[in-house]
Amino acid sequence: MPALSDLQRSLRDALVHGGTQGLESLLVGGCDPNKRLAIHQRHYRVSLIRTLLERFPATVWLVGSPFVTDAAHEFVRARPPSRPCIGEYGERFPEFLATRPGAEEISYLRQFAELEWHLSRLALAVDAPCLTIGDLSTSDAAALGNATVTLQPGVLYLHADWAIDELISLYLSDDSRDHFTLQSGDVWLELRGVRGELTMKRLRHAEFLFRAALAAGESVSDAALSALEIETAFEPGLALLELVRDRLVVGISGK
């Protein structure tokens, strides 16, 4: 009998890659215990593939179930889950999907699948009590530049090279039109989810940089510099007020 760790390594390999190498003489159960091991192998494969297909329904809608299913088959072998919360499995699937044969013809596929991943995750968020303009007015304006802000947990900033927000909106609204022209070009998106509700909003480039920098934990002044580099008329104070009016700011620290 091998040590427990060696036994578990063999079982892990059998589950993820199939086969029963190294286990044949160790198992008992029925006339052919290796065939019973197939119950665990099937469960691993089927449950994770189902998880991915359920997590990426818009991607299935876009490129078809066979393409995504084939990719999911390979993904669960190449990249088993790293966490016990299966709801968190699949974050790297868009990147993997884009490496599959045929994906090179759909250059927006990875970004589309990433957008879907983020939307489904953000939809589960719960918002926190937000600051008001009144809260901001009590701040020392001079010190505000060094402050960092905390945004709602269900907000994310995402840049894409295609109008994938329009494309996924077709799926989300169950729009069955026969023809749609996907425009290429930068889109700067603010994604927001709370208790099952989702919104996607396009931002100006400078506004996006300002908000994304704040979301990444940069100070107000550093975020403003990022925005001013590409829009000299950008007004950081006004942009901060807009952020508060949008009910996105839940805290300011270091002001």
Added chain:
Amino acid sequence: MAMTVHRRPDAAGIGLRLPHLAEVVDTRPAVGCLEVHPESFLANPHATELLTDLARHYPISVHIVGISIGSADGIDRTHLRRLQAFIDAIDPVLVSGHLAWSTRQGEYLNDLLPLPYDDDALNTVAAHLDEVQDGLGRPYVVENPSTYVAFRGSTMTEVEFLNELVQRTGCELLCDVSNVYLSAHNMGYDPYGFVDRLPAAAIGELHLGGFTPEEDEGTPGRTLLVDTHASSITQPVWDLYEYAVRRFGRKLTIVEWDNDLPPLTTLLGEAAHAATVTGHLFSLQEASSAGAF
């Protein structure tokens, strides 16, 4: 070290899965307990918010599926900390998990995998059980697995292993009656004998769930029972449940259904049936001891 221990209801409850959550919030059905898998909630703040509200109205039993006390690699401490925060927020009446393993070197294999029953595994499980109980600050009740294959090198039977674990750690056991029935069928032993040999004083909770028969490919003509939690509880399992309740006494019982979920009312009906079985048994016993028979 301090342990939080709650008085437990001896009622029947249901496994609350995410597709039923909104309906339970809206309708607040009469049921003795709600059992949840924390791994379904940890990545879902909205569902956790709803569950936190339900926890003010129902006893909650937390049934962990991903802590893997049988892994030779050790416990995933990041996951343990996440569980601790969740459990502290929900304040369940009971926390349980499986005699199984599911993680290896940072990979989670999404299944409850079998352990050999020998000293090596016993030492591993006992040490991890202590670590989990310390981490959670609560007793961790250990459930008997559903079994399709075992290991030639095992030096104990499953029930001997469970008894040893109780002896060594003082832990409680969760007797999944359906798993007893299914494993006994698959591995060829007597389920009633298994129930007889469990340490009755250590039983803290009972589970019931459906299984799916399929052909045992390696043994033509034989049926294998697969623990799918995708169907109603069968009559032989109800019979074994009644036997288990006679032996263990009135215990919190959870009916689990995880795949091909039926309407909530079906699940509540199964829990009501479990309550009826238990209630009938104990009303008979009470009447008998009062001299009515």
